[in-house]
Amino acid sequence: xxxxxxxxxxxxxxxxxxxxxxxxxxxxxxxxxxxxxxxxxxxxxxxxxxxxxxxxxxxxxxxxxxxxxxxxxxxxxxxxxxxxxxxxxxxxxxxxxxxxxxxxxxxxxxxxxxxxxxxxxxxxxxxxxxxxxxxxxxxxxxxxxxxxxxxxxxxxxxxxxxxxxxxxxxxxxxxxxxxxxxxxxxxxxxxxxxxxxxxxxxxxxxxxxxxxxxxxxxxxxxxxxxxxxxxxxxxxxxxxxxxxxxxxxxxxxxxxxxxxxxxxxxxxxxxxxxxxxxxxxxxxxxxxxxxxxxxxxxxxxxxxxxxxxxxxxxxxxxxxxxxxxxxxxxxxxxxxxxxxxxxxxxxxxxxxxxxxxxxxxxxxxxxxxxxxxxxxxxxxxxxxxxxxxxxxxxxxxxxxxxxxxxxxxxxxxxxxxxxxxxxxxxxxxxxxxxxxxxxxxxxxxxxxxxxxxxxxxxxxxxxxxxxxxxxxxxxxxxxxxxxxxxxxxxxxxxxxx
Amino acid sequence: xxxxxxxxxxxxxxxxxxxxxxxxxxxxxxxxxxxxxxxxxxxxxxxxxxxxxxxxxxxxxxxxxxxxxxxxxxxxxxxxxxxxxxxxxxxxxxxxxxxxxxxxxxxxxxxxxxxxxxxxxxxxxxxxxxxxxxxxxxxxxxxxxxxxxxxxxxxxxxxxxxxxxxxxxxxxxxxxxxxxxxxxxxxxxxxxxxxxxxxxxxxxxxxxxxxxxxxxxxxxxxxxxxxxxxxxxxxxxxxxxxxxxxxxxxxxxxxxxxxxxxxxxxxxxxxxxxxxxxxxxxxxxxxxxxxxxxxxxxxxxxxxxxxxxxxxxxxxxxxxxxxxxxxxxxxxxxxxxxxxxxxxxxxxxxxxxxxxxxxxxxxxxxxxxxxxxxxx
Numbered sequence: 001x002x003x004x005x006x007x008x009x010x011x012x013x014x015x016x017x018x019x020x021x022x023x024x025x026x027x028x029x030x031x032x033x034x035x036x037x038x039x040x041x042x043x044x045x046x047x048x049x050x051x052x053x054x055x056x057x058x059x060x061x062x063x064x065x066x067x068x069x070x071x072x073x074x075x076x077x078x079x080x081x082x083x084x085x086x087x088x089x090x091x092x093x094x095x096x097x098x099x100x101x102x103x104x105x106x107x108x109x110x111x112x113x114x115x116x117x118x119x120x121x122x123x124x125x126x127x128x129x130x131x132x133x134x135x136x137x138x139x140x141x142x143x144x145x146x147x148x149x150x151x152x153x154x155x156x157x158x159x160x161x162x163x164x165x166x167x168x169x170x171x172x173x174x175x176x177x178x179x180x181x182x183x184x185x186x187x188x189x190x191x192x193x194x195x196x197x198x199x200x201x202x203x204x205x206x207x208x209x210x211x212x213x214x215x216x217x218x219x220x221x222x223x224x225x226x227x228x229x230x231x232x233x234x235x236x237x238x239x240x241x242x243x244x245x246x247x248x249x250x251x252x253x254x255x256x257x258x259x260x261x262x263x264x265x266x267x268x269x270x271x272x273x274x275x276x277x278x279x280x281x282x283x284x285x286x287x288x289x290x291x292x293x294x295x296x297x298x299x300x301x302x303x304x305x306x307x308x309x310x311x312x313x314x315x316x317x318x319x320x321x322x323x324x325x326x327x328x329x330x331x332x333x334x335x336x337x338x339x340x341x342x343x344x345x346x347x348x349x350x351x352x353x354x355x356x357x358x359x360x361x362x363x364x365x366x367x368x369x370x371x372x373x374x375x376x377x378x379x380x381x382x383x384x385x386x387x388x389x390x391x392x393x394x395x396x397x398x399x400x401x402x403x404x405x406x407x408x409x410x411x412x413x414x415x416x417x418x419x420x421x422x423x424x425x426x427x428x429x430x431x432x433x434x435x436x437x438x439x440x441x442x443x444x445x446x447x448x449x450x451x452x453x454x455x456x457x458x459x460x461x462x463x464x465x466x467x468x469x470x471x472x473x474x475x476x477x478x479x480x481x482x483x484x485x486x487x488x489x490x491x492x493x494x495x496x497x
Numbered sequence: 498x499x500x501x502x503x504x505x506x507x508x509x510x511x512x513x514x515x516x517x518x519x520x521x522x523x524x525x526x527x528x529x530x531x532x533x534x535x536x537x538x539x540x541x542x543x544x545x546x547x548x549x550x551x552x553x554x555x556x557x558x559x560x561x562x563x564x565x566x567x568x569x570x571x572x573x574x575x576x577x578x579x580x581x582x583x584x585x586x587x588x589x590x591x592x593x594x595x596x597x598x599x600x601x602x603x604x605x606x607x608x609x610x611x612x613x614x615x616x617x618x619x620x621x622x623x624x625x626x627x628x629x630x631x632x633x634x635x636x637x638x639x640x641x642x643x644x645x646x647x648x649x650x651x652x653x654x655x656x657x658x659x660x661x662x663x664x665x666x667x668x669x670x671x672x673x674x675x676x677x678x679x680x681x682x683x684x685x686x687x688x689x690x691x692x693x694x695x696x697x698x699x700x701x702x703x704x705x706x707x708x709x710x711x712x713x714x715x716x717x718x719x720x721x722x723x724x725x726x727x728x729x730x731x732x733x734x735x736x737x738x739x740x741x742x743x744x745x746x747x748x749x750x751x752x753x754x755x756x757x758x759x760x761x762x763x764x765x766x767x768x769x770x771x772x773x774x775x776x777x778x779x780x781x782x783x784x785x786x787x788x789x790x791x792x793x794x795x796x797x798x799x800x801x802x803x804x805x806x807x808x809x810x811x812x813x814x815x816x817x818x819x820x821x822x823x824x825x826x827x828x829x830x831x832x833x834x835x836x837x838x839x840x841x842x843x844x845x846x847x848x849x850x851x852x853x854x855x856x857x858x859x860x861x862x863x864x865x866x867x868x869x870x871x872x873x
């Protein structure tokens with residue numbers, strides 16, 4: 001699926017304008033268009049710990065502050081710490097018994113297998129239970145900040161009440177800069193007024209901070225004492241724990257591991273899910289996966305003759321039909337309209353409105369369109385790619401048979417399609433076909449940037465069977481969809497004449 | 498699923514994300530918490546060219562838009578792990594930020610991530626909420642520049658603003674210059690220079706600094722052995738001189754301490770003493786050892802110099818200590834402010850999509866005198 005070394009030689013144009021390889025795009029079956037990671041709505045589906053694979057429900061995750069309660073990260077090298085156990089002899093405290101036998105007790109400590117940091121070196125006492133007893137460092141300022149938050153919450157509610165009273169006067173939409181704002185109007189209002197009286201002296205107003213003249217002076221021994229750099233933390237180690245940002249290595253404390261998420265992706269236009277992973281963190285499967293790879297014919301470059309400026313070179317392309325239905329492929333020029341079309345029973349071509357498609361495909365679990373939020377339209381991305389070669393398009397179309405998994409193991413049968421144009425189709429097997437095209441790099445020398453790879457663009461029209469049963473169309477609807485393709489063919493070969 | 502009394506507060510509210518996108522580091526976390534969840538570099542791997550790029554190194558608006566989409570995607574799904582759709586976001590920004598940046602940021606948040614509402618707060622102003630005071634002179638020394646805006650009784654005195662490119666970046670450049678003989682060009686990455694600065698350098702005293710350039714300076718502090726792929730020594734003089742660039746006055750006689758004094762001069766006479774006695778230093782650079790004490794000595798020295806003797810009659814300077822580390826104090830201000838439910842101060846999605854703009858203090862439309870002015 002993904003190409004070796006991930007070189008995107010063949011790129012598909014998404015409906016938002018991004019160019020991506022087929023492995024990275026989705027095909028929304030409901031609005032029949034190509035979507036990519038940029039133009040779908042990402043949502044957090046489930047949380048899990050990457051180390052112990054625990055996946056608590058979303059409400060619990062929030063209480064746990066999005067961190068795993070059992071796993072820790074090394075404060076030195078940020079790898080996962082492992083819990084080690086050891087045994088220690090404990091003298092029995094019961095002195096009543098004559099012989100106080102030493103009892104062995106199991107104890108646990110944390111250790112990093114990568115950098116050899118251990119909780120013992122840091123002076124953290126060993127624990128008698130493996131998990132759950134490791135203490136978190138408390139922020140020294142929690143009390144003060146909570147008091148401040150509560151104070152500002154009260155101020156906020158007072159302001160809300162006042163707003164409520166003046167509800168019918170206020171017409172402005174943006175009140176953001178008032179009172180706490182920085183507009184000149186605000187400053188003007190305050191001019192000439194008495195200093196703000198502390199009228200709202202609630203009993204729970206925290207003591208305002210006291211400024212002091214005394215500041216911590218630079219200690220004199222910094223000029224004489226030599227520094228061992230290995231004992232001082234790096235900036236990354238400090239920022240790992242923003243609350244304390246300790247300076248000495250031995251003051252570092254392990255941090256609880258953060259949960260990571262599984263994302264589901266939703267089409268922005270019809271709000272149908274295009275990708276939804278399995279809830280279980282051990283599974284790598286998907287509940288819904290509308291990858292374009294399963295719906296859109298895949299194109300690969302088989303071979304290309306050396307490219308010379310102004311001369312035509314032969315290009316072999318391999319097409320593969322991933323669907324269960326036969327499809328007809330027509331190659332068109334880049335400037336054809338991209339609207340999907342269908343052929344009616346009478347044989348008349350008609351364009352399909354995107355709205356119509358959507359209407360017909362409303363499944364019952366989605367909200368009715370009246371309740372649905374307005375679609376936020378994002379500007380499309382500009383396709384900034386220079387096409388610097390012309391491709392001679394074939395006049396005829398060709399047909400790809402449906403995919404048949406069993407056929408892979410059959411002997412190559414000579415069921416060659418006699419309708420094929422032998423000039424176009426050079427090879428055929430199962431649901432795959434190789435076609436031959438001619439490519440001519442532009443002669444326009446001024447525009448050519450040296451060593452820029454040659455890119456050709458073409459549009460592919462392919463037949464698609466819409467199998468989603470809708471109220472209007474009981475029978476599967478036959479559609480002709482189009483996608484723009486950009487092929488990077490490599491550099492020019494300089495003529496040595 | 499409520500387990501503790503504390504938990505009830507977190508559960509009942511919708512979570513609010515507080516973001517402080519600085520030019521070097523981005524602080525992210527949830528409103529109502531005492532510290533950010535993380536501090537990360539403001540940079541992202543460009544998906545097309547696969548190189549690490551700083552967000553502020555953008556070429557144009559489209560480029561910035563793509564960078565911000567990638568960067569915020571990482572913040573939402575790898576850092577704060579929350580679905581961005583319809584949530585409330587608090588953004589901290591300097592009032593001196595380019596309009597291009599804030600407009601593009603709002604566009605990305607509303608158009609791409611479809612956030613519910615956005616509250617944009619000016620850094621210097623919200624910082625007062627970490628102290629519970631009304632009057633404060635806030636000096637923010639970050640990466641790109643040092644900025645200063647005094648706040649008096651809850652109103653920023655905008656005309657007294659100060660900004661100079663004297664911050665981390667200038668310090669890094671000076672260290673790189675000093676280390677030229679020891680580190681090759683490819684070796685002296687910003688990351689390494691920054692670590693050298695944080696781990697070994699300090700702000701020296703004024704007394705020593707004056708002698709540094711003379712013929713008989715004090716004995717420099719000991720050299721430090723530093724280990725990377727190879728071992729090298731950082732000379733003591735480099736450690737001592739690293740921050741000198743912040744105090745050397747340039748051709749216009751400007752430096753970090755003069756910013757404070759110049760700003761106080763621009764303020765009304767009756768506010769000056771109060772401002773001088775309520776100074777707060779924020780930003781990562783002020784965490785350097787000896788920064789505050791050097792600043793104080795410089796300020797007192799300048800007060801008696803010819804330049805300011807006549808103009809200023811201040812005797813003392815007093816400094817506040819915020820309940821946080823200086824590099825995330827502004828974030829904490831946003832986290833306290835963001836926990837308060839103030840729907841009227843937010844830009845909602847509906848409003849943004851209708852008007853397609855973010856209110857800005859420089860914009861005349863937002864500065865109109867209101868006929869229905871709601872003073873308290």
